Amino acid sequence: MTKIVFENVHKKFHNNFRVLNGVSLKVADKEVHVILGRSGCGKSVLLKCLLGILQVDSGDILVDGLSVKKKEQHRDYIRKFSILFQGNALFDSMTIRGNVEFGLQQINRNKSECRSIAEEKLLAVGLDRRIFDLYPAEISGGMQKRAALARAIAIEPEVLLFDEPTSGLDPITSGVICHLLRDTVTKLQITCLTITHDLKVAEFLSDHSSILNDGAIIWTGKTKEMKRCGDEFVENFYRASHSILEVSA
Amino acid sequence: MLGFFDQNTLLLMIALPLLLLVVSHIFNGVAVCSTMTNLVASVGVYTLSALQGIGKITFFAASGIKSCFAPPFYFRSTINQIIVIGFYSLPIVGLTALFAGMVLAMQMHVGFTRFNAEGSIASVVVISMTRELGPVFAGLMVAGRMSSSIAAELGSMRVSEQIDALVTLHVDPLKFLVAPRIVAGVLTLPLLVFVADVIGVLGGMIVSTTLLNFSVGSYVVQTISNLELMDVLSGLAKAAAFGFSIACFGCYHGFNSELGARGVGESATTAVVSSCICILGLNYLLTAVFFGI
Numbered sequence: 001m002t003k004i005v006f007e008n009v010h011k012k013f014h015n016n017f018r019v020l021n022g023v024s025l026k027v028a029d030k031e032v033h034v035i036l037g038r039s040g041c042g043k044s045v046l047l048k049c050l051l052g053i054l055q056v057d058s059g060d061i062l063v064d065g066l067s068v069k070k071k072e073q074h075r076d077y078i079r080k081f082s083i084l085f086q087g088n089a090l091f092d093s094m095t096i097r098g099n100v101e102f103g104l105q106q107i108n109r110n111k112s113e114c115r116s117i118a119e120e121k122l123l124a125v126g127l128d129r130r131i132f133d134l135y136p137a138e139i140s141g142g143m144q145k146r147a148a149l150a151r152a153i154a155i156e157p158e159v160l161l162f163d164e165p166t167s168g169l170d171p172i173t174s175g176v177i178c179h180l181l182r183d184t185v186t187k188l189q190i191t192c193l194t195i196t197h198d199l200k201v202a203e204f205l206s207d208h209s210s211i212l213n214d215g216a217i218i219w220t221g222k223t224k225e226m227k228r229c230g231d232e233f234v235e236n237f238y239r240a241s242h243s244i245l246e247v248s249a
Numbered sequence: 250m251l252g253f254f255d256q257n258t259l260l261l262m263i264a265l266p267l268l269l270l271v272v273s274h275i276f277n278g279v280a281v282c283s284t285m286t287n288l289v290a291s292v293g294v295y296t297l298s299a300l301q302g303i304g305k306i307t308f309f310a311a312s313g314i315k316s317c318f319a320p321p322f323y324f325r326s327t328i329n330q331i332i333v334i335g336f337y338s339l340p341i342v343g344l345t346a347l348f349a350g351m352v353l354a355m356q357m358h359v360g361f362t363r364f365n366a367e368g369s370i371a372s373v374v375v376i377s378m379t380r381e382l383g384p385v386f387a388g389l390m391v392a393g394r395m396s397s398s399i400a401a402e403l404g405s406m407r408v409s410e411q412i413d414a415l416v417t418l419h420v421d422p423l424k425f426l427v428a429p430r431i432v433a434g435v436l437t438l439p440l441l442v443f444v445a446d447v448i449g450v451l452g453g454m455i456v457s458t459t460l461l462n463f464s465v466g467s468y469v470v471q472t473i474s475n476l477e478l479m480d481v482l483s484g485l486a487k488a489a490a491f492g493f494s495i496a497c498f499g500c501y502h503g504f505n506s507e508l509g510a511r512g513v514g515e516s517a518t519t520a521v522v523s524s525c526i527c528i529l530g531l532n533y534l535l536t537a538v539f540f541g542i
Binding site for chain 2: 048051052053075078079081082083085086087089090091092102103106107151155
C-alpha cells in the first residue's frame with residue numbers, strides 16, 4: 001500500500017530559480033526510503049514541500065490520500081508527520097524535557113502523562129536523567145540529536161522524516177546515531193523518509209533509495225544496485241561516495 | 250485633488266514629462282528617452298515594492314490580531330512577554346521620562362519668562378507629558394529595546410528551523426509566537442506610559458521646586474487643576490497603538506528574516522527603524538483624531 005505520493009511536483013523561488021522540476025515518487029507504507037542527492041539539489045525543499053512549510057507551484061503530494069494543497073485537510077495531514085531536522089531545531093527557551101513535553105502537550109495529553117512519556121522517550125534514545133533539565137545550548141550535538149529524535153517519536157507519527165541525520169557529527173557519533181535511528185524505525189514499524197547526501201548513511205538505514213538531481217528523481221531502486229544502474233550520474237555519485245579520487249569530471 | 254496641489258504644481262507635473270518627450274523627439278534623443286524610461290521604471294518598481302511591503306505587513310497584522318482571539322491561548326508565554334516587554338522596560342522608560350520632565354520644566358521656564366508666564370510651567374509640563382512626550386518617548390524607547398529583540402529572537406528561530414519545528418508539532422506559530430507579543434505590547438505600553446507620565450511630572454516638579462522657586466503645593470494644585478481626563482486617556486490609547494506596532498513590526502521582520510547572521514541583524518535593524526517611523530506617524534494621526542485638528 002502506498003503511503004506517500006509525489007505527483008509531478010514543481011517548485012521555483014522568487015528569482016525564478018527552479019528547484020524542483022517534476023518530482024514523482026511513491027513511498028510504500030512502513031517502507032524506509034532514502035532520497036540521495038548532491039548538496040543544494042533541493043532535498044530539503046522537497047521535505048519542506050512535503051510538510052506544507054513551502055507551497056508547491058504545481059503537482060501534488062498525497063499522504064494516505066490527503067493532499068498537501070487542501071487547507072481543510074491540513075490538520076489531519078500534518079498530524080501524520082514528525083521530523084528530525086538537520087540542525088535539530090530544539091527550542092532554545094525550553095529544557096530538553098520541556099522540548100519533548102511541548103510536542104505532547106499539543107495533542108491534548110495531561111501534564112503528568114506528558115512528563116512520563118517525555119522521560120520514557122528521552123531514556124529510550126539513550127539520554128541520562130541528569131541532562132533532562134538542561135537547555136539545548138548546554139549539551140553536545142550528539143545529545144541534541146538524541147533529544148530531537150525523542151521529541152520526534154514522542155508524538156507517535158505515522159511518517160518519520162530525517163533531514164541529513166548525521167550532519168555536523170563526528171564519524172563515531174554519526175555511527176551511534178545511525179544505529180539509534182535504524183533501531184527506532186525498526187521498533188516503531190512506521191514509514192520513514194530520509195534525505196541525505198551521504199550514501200553510507202543511506203546504505204545503513206535502508207534498502208530502497210532514490211536519487212534527486214536537476215530537480216527530478218532520476219533513479220529509484222535498491223541501494224546496492226546503484227553501482228551498476230546504467231545512469232552515469234548515479235554511478236558517479238556511488239563512486240564518489242566511496243572514493244573521491246574515482247569521480248569523473 | 251486640487252486641495253493637495255496648487256495649480257502651478259499641477260501644470261509643472263504635466264508639462265515637465267511632456268517637455269522631456271518633445272525634447273527627446275526633436276533631438277531623436279535615444280539617451281534622453283531611455284533615461285526617462287529608466288526613471289519612470291525605477292519609480293514604478295519602488296512604488297510597487299513599497300505597496301507590496303505595506304500589503305504584506307497589513308496582512309500579517311490582521312492575521313496576528315485574528316490569532317489573539319482564537320484558541321488555543323498561550324497564557325504562560327503571554328505573561329513572560331508582559332514581564333519582558335513591560336517590567337524590564339520600566340527603568341529605561343522611567344529614566345527617559347524623568348529627564349524629559351526636568352528638561353521640559355527648564356525650557357518652559359526660559360521661554361515663559363520672556364512673556365511673564367512662568368506660572369504655567371506645571372500645566373504645560375503635565376499636558377505635554379501626558380499627551381505627547383510620555384507616549385512617544387516610552388514608545389520609542391520600548392521600540393528600540395524590544396522591536397529589535399523580538400525580530401532577532403524570531404529571526405534566529407526562523408534560521409535554526411525552530412519555527413518549522415513548531416508547525417510539525419502542530420502548533421500555529423502565529424498563535425504561539427505573535428499573539429502573546431501583540432497582547433503583551435498592547436497591555437503593557439499603556440501601563441508604562443502611565444508610569445512615564447507620573448515620573449515625568451515628578452521630574453518637572455523636582456526642577457521647578459528646587460531651581461525655579463515653586464512651592465510643592467502650588468505645583469501640585471496647578472498640575473491637577475489643569476489636567477483633563479482626555480489628556481491622559483489619549484496618551485494611553487496612543488500607547489496601546491504603539492505597543493501593537495512595536496510587536497507587529499518586530500514579529501513581521503523576525504518571521505521574514507533572511508537566512509544567516511547578517512539576515513537576522515538586518516531584520517532587527519529594520520524592525521527598530523520601521524516601528525519608530527510607525528510610532529511617529531501614528532502619533533500624528535491619533536493626535537489629529539483625538540483633538541479634531
